[in-house]
Amino acid sequence: xxxxxxxxxxxxxxxxxxxxxxxxxxxxxxxxxxxxxxxxxxxxxxxxxxxxxxxxxxxxxxxxxxxxxxxxxxxxxxxxxxxxxxxxxxxxxxxxxxxxxxxxxxxxxxxxxxxxxxxxxxxxxxxxxxxxxxxxxxxxxxxxxxxxxxxxxxxxxxxxxxxxx
Numbered sequence: 310x311x312x313x314x315x316x317x318x319x320x321x322x323x324x325x326x327x328x329x330x331x332x333x334x335x336x337x338x339x340x341x342x343x344x345x346x347x348x349x350x351x352x353x354x355x356x357x358x359x360x361x362x363x364x365x366x367x368x369x370x371x372x373x374x375x376x377x378x379x380x381x382x383x384x385x386x387x388x389x390x391x392x393x394x395x396x397x398x399x400x401x402x403x404x405x406x407x408x409x410x411x412x413x414x415x416x417x418x419x420x421x422x423x424x425x426x427x428x429x430x431x432x433x434x435x436x437x438x439x440x441x442x443x444x445x446x447x448x449x450x451x452x453x454x455x456x457x458x459x460x461x462x463x464x465x466x467x468x469x470x471x472x473x474x
Contacts, residue, residue, distance in 0.1 A: 312414055315367035315380060317360055322377035323369065324352035330401035338434045343457025365398060368418040370411050378406045381415035383424045391449060393467050397429035412440055416470065426469045433462040441466040 315323065328347045335344060360367055365384030369377045379402030386396040397419075402411050428449065431438045446466030454463045 310370055310372055310378075310411070310414075312368055312370045312411075312418055314418075315360055315369045317357060319369050319377060319380075320353050320356040320360060321349075323356045323367075323380050324349050326377055326380055326401050326403060327352050327356075327399070329403060333404045334435060334437065335432070338432075338459070338461070340457040340459060366419055366422040366424060368415055370402070370406075370415060378403045379411055379415065381412075381419060383419050383422075383427060386428055391428045391465070391467060393426045393428045393469070395424045395427040397424075397427050397468075407437075416444070420470055425471075428465050428467050430463050430465050433464050438464065438466070441468060444468050444470065 328349055331339075331347060332344045356367075359365060359382065365382055367380060367382040370379040371377045379400075381400040382398045383395055384398060386393050400412060400415060402415075429441055429446070431441060432454075433451075446468040448464055449467040450465040452463050452465075453460050455461070
């Protein structure tokens, strides 16, 4: 598997990974009609804007057939409310490729860009939140968010990566 800096040409594949990941991860606690309504074209436009702006770090992981199967995006912490210099905006890996160390490898790429201390917001019902605890994350805040008409708890974890192996 190859991990590399994302380019504009990756926006369609990043959008596909994000939508598919949302549908597989959040099924059961975010309404199906909301998940079904996620628009690939809207996500592609969003990622085109993000990558074009060049204000954050985005990396993709692809398999030998050049299919993008995951990505990470991080940059400056946006609120100033936390004692962390950066924020993890998104990390998604297709379900069939999870639990293979790819999340750690993506974080290693962010670390090369100087992202060692960050806050990440994750839905409390998201089983992937255990990954942030594994990285040494500690719960620093909670808030309620509404997605698809459902109120959900979102948890902020603060993480300082001391060593990336």
